[in-house]
Each structure stands twice: as structure tokens, then as C-alpha cells.
Amino acid sequence: MNRPLQWRSFSNHAFHEASFDIRTAAQPTALPYSSLGHAETTMYTVARTSAIFRAQVTRTAATTSHLRARRHRMWSVELEKDHKFKSPSEIIDPAMIDRLLEESKEKAKDRPLVREILAKARERAQLRGVPRGEDEHEYVQGLDLADAAVLLNIDTQDPASKPILDELQATALDIKRQIYGNRIVLFAPLYLANYCVNSCTYCAFRGQNKHIGRSALTKDQLVAEVEALQKLGHRRLLVLTGEHPKYTFDQFLDALHTIKGVETKPCGKIRRLNVEIPALSVSDFRRLKATDCVGTYTLFQETYDPRVYKRYHPSGPKSDYGHRLLTMDRAQTAGIDDVGIGALFGLTDYKSEVMGLLQHAHHLDKTYHAGPHTISIPRLQPADSAPDAIAPPSPVNDDDFRKLVAVLRCAVPYTGMILSTRESADMRRELLNMGISQMSAGSKTDVGSYHKEKMQADENHTQVDGGAKSLEQFQLQDHRSVDEIIGELIGDGFLPSFCTACYRKNRTGEAFMKIAKTGKIQDFCHPNSLLTLQEYLIDYASPETRVAGEQLIDKESKTISENAQRALKRKLDKVKAGERDLFF
Numbered sequence: 370m371n372r373p374l375q376w377r378s379f380s381n382h383a384f385h386e387a388s389f390d391i392r393t394a395a396q397p398t399a400l401p402y403s404s405l406g407h408a409e410t411t412m413y414t415v416a417r418t419s420a421i422f423r424a425q426v427t428r429t430a431a432t433t434s435h436l437r438a439r440r441h442r443m444w445s446v447e448l449e450k451d452h453k454f455k456s457p458s459e460i461i462d463p464a465m466i467d468r469l470l471e472e473s474k475e476k477a478k479d480r481p482l483v484r485e486i487l488a489k490a491r492e493r494a495q496l497r498g499v500p501r502g503e504d505e506h507e508y509v510q511g512l513d514l515a516d517a518a519v520l521l522n523i524d525t526q527d528p529a530s531k532p533i534l535d536e537l538q539a540t541a542l543d544i545k546r547q548i549y550g551n552r553i554v555l556f557a558p559l560y561l562a563n564y565c566v567n568s569c570t571y572c573a574f575r576g577q578n579k580h581i582g583r584s585a586l587t588k589d590q591l592v593a594e595v596e597a598l599q600k601l602g603h604r605r606l607l608v609l610t611g612e613h614p615k616y617t618f619d620q621f622l623d624a625l626h627t628i629k630g631v632e633t634k635p636c637g638k639i640r641r642l643n644v645e646i647p648a649l650s651v652s653d654f655r656r657l658k659a660t661d662c663v664g665t666y667t668l669f670q671e672t673y674d675p676r677v678y679k680r681y682h683p684s685g686p687k688s689d690y691g692h693r694l695l696t697m698d699r700a701q702t703a704g705i706d707d708v709g710i711g712a713l714f715g716l717t718d719y720k721s722e723v724m725g726l727l728q729h730a731h732h733l734d735k736t737y738h739a740g741p742h743t744i745s746i747p748r749l750q751p752a753d754s755a756p757d758a759i760a761p762p763s764p765v766n767d768d769d770f771r772k773l774v775a776v777l778r779c780a781v782p783y784t785g786m787i788l789s790t791r792e793s794a795d796m797r798r799e800l801l802n803m804g805i806s807q808m809s810a811g812s813k814t815d816v817g818s819y820h821k822e823k824m825q826a827d828e829n830h831t832q833v834d835g836g837a838k839s840l841e842q843f844q845l846q847d848h849r850s851v852d853e854i855i856g857e858l859i860g861d862g863f864l865p866s867f868c869t870a871c872y873r874k875n876r877t878g879e880a881f882m883k884i885a886k887t888g889k890i891q892d893f894c895h896p897n898s899l900l901t902l903q904e905y906l907i908d909y910a911s912p913e914t915r916v917a918g919e920q921l922i923d924k925e926s927k928t929i930s931e932n933a934q935r936a937l938k939r940k941l942d943k944v945k946a947g948e949r950d951l952f953f
């Protein structure tokens with residue numbers, strides 16, 4: 370009884386330890402409350418009552434050890450049981466989707482009707498005179514499901530459809546210009562580990578793939594990886610990992626702090642970390658939020674059709690359709706208010722997937738007054754030992770893919786749309802003119818590949834299982850460098866942007882939506898884009914890109930009000946004088 374009891378919180382990778390004296394039941398020290406699980410907090414409270422103390426310690430020690438065991442088996446454990454969400458079937462209604470798509474088949478041949486819908490889409494994305502919906506937060510409503518279904522049913526293989534498809538694409542481009550201007554936000558994916566217990570039939574990282582090399586970045590490798598990305602000019606990363614007890618959520622949180630601390634001259638640190646990681650519980654979302662370094666949480670539903678979901682996700686935690694669908698509700702509940710959704714095109718009928726994305730977006734908008742911050746539209750590409758990636762069950766041809774991008778842009782004008790290097794350079798160039806507002810650049814999807822030479826030299830310290838080299842998650846189609854992409858964007862009249870200001874100015878969630886839906890994000894984004902481009906040109910650009918970029922900055926600076934021009938010039942001059950990370 371005289372021995373101080375050791376307290377351990379297992380909720381951090383490096384265990385927090387604290388001790389207290391049982392005779393006085395003094396508060397444990399150095400034990401951050403936010404890192405405590407439910408069992409530990411229960412223990413923390415009752416420990417003061419000495420009469421029942423021994424029994425509590427015995428019971429809670431067992432609970433804590435049980436919790437630890439669960440944490441080792443599961444990537445994320447829910448410690449808050451009292452949240453109530455809609456049922457998945459209230460959010461995604463496959464019968465309604467089927468009915469709307471069926472009913473609109475004939476309507477899609479009615480050209481005047483299609484033109485009416487396009488006019489409506491254009492009108493609703495107008496900056497002035499937009500009718501507000503019943504909900505005062507709906508500044509720009511986009512299209513409803515029935516209208517979107519009509520556009521989706523335009524037959525791209527009928528030569529007679531070409532003029533109306535051209536009109537659809539022109540409408541999408543106009544809407545994009547109205548809301549986003551000519552900016553294209555650039556980022557890079559950063560894979561931390563490729564261990565995974567799931568069984569997604571389209572992914573090389575799935576647990577059943579026995580001949581892939583499994584690896585996780587060590588801390589030194591992670592630092593080298595981030596330094597390599599910084600030297601390419603990147604300021605915004607999408608951090609990813611698979612779901613496996615060999616790379617836990619606690620390790621992931623540690624990695625975020627490591628990334629945040631890496632700094633290379635001249636431009637400095639990564640300024641926005643978006644994450645694409647397995648579904649989390651509300652309690653773990655709170656821990657993610659507490660890092661204070663995460664912008665958008667992204668998770669793809671992959672397929673919104675609950676009738677086939679299990680076929681592509683036969684086992685593992687991800688096989689639970691409803692739990693995955695409610696992930697964004699849990700994120701919002703925990704205060705992560707910028708969320709990114711997506712569907713993997715090629716698994717089922719693309720029209721149904723777009724309708725599923727729209728139902729999900731409408732649910733988030735209605736419930737949390739913040740629709741998805743981004744929508745991603747990955748299309749299946751071949752992947753090692755992944756049967757449904759090698760032979761996609763419902764392949765989407767290029768014409769339909771262009772159309773679905775344009776339909777999404779018309780239907781959800783306020784949401785950023787992301788395109789990855791899964792698509793070819795040519796296709797990416799085309800889709801920028803139909804609605805895409807963000808794209809990855811210079812991407813690698815195998816662990817450690819941004820600093821590969823160093824990683825090979827460090828072979829003894831690399832956590833690679835199985836002796837094989839790690840492989841990429843899927844085949845990339847666009848292998849251009851960051852500088853090439855920036856040079857081409859500038860040549861095509863786009864404004865490349867590394868801006869991360871909104872997140873750091875608390876313009877997130879509903880606050881961001883209010884600005885986006887009233888078409889005002891340009892007021893901030895345009896000058897901020899020019900500032901980040903100026904940094905890139907000075908610090909990292911090739912001589913050709915620098916010349917073209919300077920001309921672009923000069924031209925684009927003149928498109929804003931005189932007051933704004935003066936303020937921008939002051940900041941541009943400071944950047945040229947060596948200051949960094951300036952924004953409005």
C-alpha cells in the first residue's frame with residue numbers, strides 16, 4: 370500500500386507515465402486528460418475514493434489492458450457511445466437513385482429541357498440574385514438530384530449528343546470560373562505506411578496481397594520524405610496510411626507532429642496537412658482535431674451502393690458500409706468541419722455513384738451547414754494483385770468521365786473538386802476546363818519514394834517486411850514533375866496555387882461555405898495564390914517557369930480592385946525581399 374501506483378496511458382504511442390501516492394490519492398502528474406481513454410478517465414475520477422480504490426484498480430486495470438488489446442487490434446476505438454446519427458439508409462437511398470435515373474432516361478433526349486437545366490445551374494451559381502432556399506445557409510444550391518440525373522443520362526456515345534455535351538462542359542467551366550476563378554490548388558500525397566488489414570479487391574495494399582513489400586517510414590525517413598517534398602515546392606500535403614495494428618493511429622498522430630516540425634530553407638514548413646486515413650471514432654477525431662495541424666479529413670466511400678459494397682470489401686473493418694458512411698458525421702461531431710468525400714469510379718455504374726455523392730453532399734450540407742469541402746473522383750487504374758483494378762467491373766470511358774465531372778461541377782458549385790495523377794496528363798488538362806479545382810503534382814504512391822535514394826542507402830533502418838521492395842498502391846498515369854505541371858498550367862492560362870490561408874484563418878466548415886457560396890473566396894484566394902506562386906518562382910522554379918510565372922503575376926494582379934492591388938503589391942515586394950508565408 371505504500372508503493373506509488375504507476376499510471377500508464379496507452380493512448381499514446383510513447384506511453385505517458387505518471388504516478389501518484391495512494392495514501393493521499395494526489396492527482397497524477399504529467400498525464401494529459403485529452404490523451405486518456407474512457408477507462409482511464411473513469412479510473413482517474415474514482416481513484417480519490419480510497420474505500421473502493423482497490424476494487425476499482427483491479428477492475429480498471431483489466432479494462433485498460435482490454436482497451437490496450439483492442440487498440441492493438443483496431444485502428445480506432447469509440448469511447449463516446451452516446452452520439453445519434455441518421456441511419457445510412459436515410460442518407461443514401463439506392464431505390465430513389467435507381468428511380469430517378471430510370472425516369473430521366475427519356476428526359477435526357479429532350480434538348481430544350483436539358484438546356485433549361487443548364488440555365489438553372491448557371492443561374493444558381495450566379496453571385497447576385499441567387500434565391501435562397503428554405504434554409505438560410507443555402508446561398509447557392511446547385512442542382513437537385515432529378516436534374517442531375519437528366520444530365521447524367523445524356524448519351525455520350527451518340528454523335529448527335531455532341532452539341533449538348535459541349536454546352537454542358539461550357540456551363541461547368543463558367544460555373545467554375547465564377548466560383549474559383551482560374552486557380553488550381555496543388556498538393557502531393559505522402560504515404561506513411563502500406564500495411565493494411567482490409568481486403569479491398571481493387572487495391573495493391575490489401576492484406577491478401579502477399580508479395581508486396583510492406584513498409585512504414587521511420588521518423589528519419591519521414592523527415593527526409595518531407596524535406597524532399599518541400600524542395601519540390603509543396604506546401605500542402607495529403608497524408609495517407611492503410612489500416613493495420615503495425616501502424617497505429619497513435620503513430621500516425623506522432624507522424625503529423627514530425628511533419629509539422631520539418632523545415633527546409635528557403636521556403637520553410639508544410640503549411641496544410643490534409644489526411645486520408647481509415648475511418649475514425651468520434652473520440653479519435655477529437656484527438657486528430659487536437660493536433661491543430663489538420664485541414665481536411667478525406668475518406669472515400671468507394672461505392673455508395675450498399676447492395677454491392679460487400680462484394681468489393683469482403684472483410685476487415687472497412688467491410689462495414691454504414692460505419693464508413695457515417696464517418697463524416699463523426700468527424701463533424703468532433704469539430705473536424707472540412708471533410709472530403711469521393712467515389713472510386715469503375716466499381717459500379719458511374720451514374721449511380723455520382724447520385725450517391727450528391728446525396729451524401731446534400732446530407733452534410735443540410736445537417737452541418739457545410740457540404741463537403743472537396744469531392745474526389747478517382748477512376749480505377751491497374752494495381753498489383755487487385756482483380757477489380759486489373760479488370761474494372763464497370764469501367765468508365767473517357768467521354769462519360771468528362772461528363773460526370775461537368776455534372777458534378779454544375780450540381781455542387783461550391784465544392785472543390787480533386788483530380789489525382791491516376792489520370793493522364795492530357796485528361797487532367799482537359800478536366801481542368803470542366804470543373805477540377807485541385808490536383809496532385811509530382812505524386813508518388815509507394816512508401817518512401819520521394820527520397821528513395823536516401824531510403825536505399827538506409828536499408829538497414831527501413832522497416833520493410835518480406836524482403837521485397839514496396840510497390841505503389843496503383844499505377845500512375847501522369848509522371849510530370851511539379852515544375853513541368855506549373856509551367857503548363859501557366860501556359861494554359863491557369864494560376865497555380867499553394868495557398869493554405871483559409872484553414873489558418875479559421876475559414877473552415879460553415880464559415881468557408883458562406884464565403885464560397887456567395888462567390889467571395891476569390892477575394893482572398895486570388896491574391897493569396899499570387900503570393901504563393903511568387904514564392905515558388907523565386908525559390909524553386911526553373912528559369913523558363915519563372916519568366917512565364919512573373920508575367921502571369923503581373924497580368925493577374927491587374928484583375929483586382931485598385932485597393933487590393935496596392936495591398937498585394939506591398940506583400941509581393943516583401944516576398945521578393947525574402948519574407949515568406951504572407952497571406953490575406
Ligand code: SF4
Pocket residue numbers: 565566567568569572573574575576610611612687
Ligand atoms: S484501399 Fe485502403 S483500406 Fe482498402 S486495402 Fe487499400 S489501403 Fe487498405
